[in-house]
Amino acid sequence: MPKLVIPLPSERPWRAEVDRLLQNSWPLIQQGENQEKGAEQSGRMAIRLKRILEFSSTVTTIAFGVLMTFIFGYCRHAIGDAHSLKLIISSFVTFSTFLSGLILMLLTLNLLTLNHPNTRRKQYMAVVVLTYVSSVLLTLTSLSLLVLLPKKYAILAFILLPIVVIVGLLIYYHGLQLDEADIIAGYEGQKAELKRSSKLSSSVTTLSFGGMVGSISGYTRNVSDPARKPHINVGFFIIFTTSLSGLFSILLALVLPSLNSPITRQRLITFTKFFSYFLLMLQAMTAIAFSHLFLEEFVLPAFFPDNSWSHGLVCYGIWP
Numbered sequence: 001m002p003k004l005v006i007p008l009p010s011e012r013p014w015r016a017e018v019d020r021l022l023q024n025s026w027p028l029i030q031q032g033e034n035q036e037k038g039a040e041q042s043g044r045m046a047i048r049l050k051r052i053l054e055f056s057s058t059v060t061t062i063a064f065g066v067l068m069t070f071i072f073g074y075c076r077h078a079i080g081d082a083h084s085l086k087l088i089i090s091s092f093v094t095f096s097t098f099l100s101g102l103i104l105m106l107l108t109l110n111l112l113t114l115n116h117p118n119t120r121r122k123q124y125m126a127v128v129v130l131t132y133v134s135s136v137l138l139t140l141t142s143l144s145l146l147v148l149l150p151k152k153y154a155i156l157a158f159i160l161l162p163i164v165v166i167v168g169l170l171i172y173y174h175g176l177q178l179d180e181a182d183i184i185a186g187y188e189g190q191k192a193e194l195k196r197s198s199k200l201s202s203s204v205t206t207l208s209f210g211g212m213v214g215s216i217s218g219y220t221r222n223v224s225d226p227a228r229k230p231h232i233n234v235g236f237f238i239i240f241t242t243s244l245s246g247l248f249s250i251l252l253a254l255v256l257p258s259l260n261s262p263i264t265r266q267r268l269i270t271f272t273k274f275f276s277y278f279l280l281m282l283q284a285m286t287a288i289a290f291s292h293l294f295l296e297e298f299v300l301p302a303f304f305p306d307n308s309w310s311h312g313l314v315c316y317g318i319w320p
Contacts, residue, residue: 045124046112052131053108058202059101059134063141065207066094090144097137104130194269198253200276204283205246208239242282249275 070091107127114120253272 045120049108049112049124049127052127053105053112055131056101056105056108056134059138060098060105062138063094063098063101066141066145067091067098070094086144086147090141090148093137093140093144097134097141100130100134100137104134193273194253197269197273197276198250201246201249201253201272201279204276204279205243205250207283208243208246208286238282238286242279242286245275245282246279249279 070087104127107123107130111120111123111127114123249272252268
């Protein structure tokens with residue numbers, strides 16, 4: 001029995017039509033992909049710029065506080081003082097850090113408002129280079145401050161400072177990768193709480209570094225007076241504890257989003273919150289430790305320049 005053969009329509013016209021449509025739409029597809037890549041790169045750049053802006057503001061704040069303390073503390077030193085050369089070097093490095101952080105902050109703010117791709121790319125490279133420069137200058141500022149400290153504290157700080165810098169850089173880039181990734185499941189509700197704790201820890205740490213310079217200034221002026229050494233030594237101990245604990249809290253807050261376990265993350269966020277309150281308590285203890293020296297050195301001499309206040313307080317048994 002002969003087979004029935006049904007003629008099928010030729011596939012060539014359909015293929016030609018499909019190929020023609022694909023060829024016409026290929027430039028549009030490439031344009032859409034380029035726009036998506038450009039938007040993705042722009043989003044990543046914006047995230048990095050926001051982090052750099054936070055870093056630059058922190059550097060500028062720390063350097064400004066240190067610089068003001070040097071300005072008001074250095075005027076009491078004679079030119080031939082043994083600490084004068086160290087203070088001049090520390091002041092110069094601190095001023096360079098402040099200037100670098102300020103320029104970095106202004107460039108970052110300007111870059112966030114630019115829309116031209118080529119201009120943004122060129123200025124972004126300048127911002128990245130200036131970020132590294134500010135990091136190096138901030139480290140040099142810390143080292144210059146440590147030179148002014150008593151040796152028993154300087155040795156401990158010299159050991160801990162490189163470790164903190166290396167860990168801070170590693171966690172910075174790790175946190176940058178986390179910001180560029182997708183939103184972590186279950187982290188949205190914890191993000192605001194972690195940010196509040198991080199801001200409190202950052203503020204206390206910044207004030208501690210500024211207070212460290214003030215305590216250095218008080219130590220270099222009053223090292224010859226044995227009666228004032230206990231207040232300064234206690235203040236040194238508390239302020240170093242606060243500074244290092246604040247750095248630990250900031251680094252811990254940066255690494256928390258990488259944890260996969262929501263329960264562990266929530267427990268550590270709660271720990272970070274209470275630890276920030278503990279840092280605030282240490283800050284208050286630092287203020288109490290230095291209040292005696294501050295009152296005697298600045299407040300009372302401002303109202304009694306002839307030093308008559310000390311005789312009156314000693315007579316009434318109020319002042320030792």
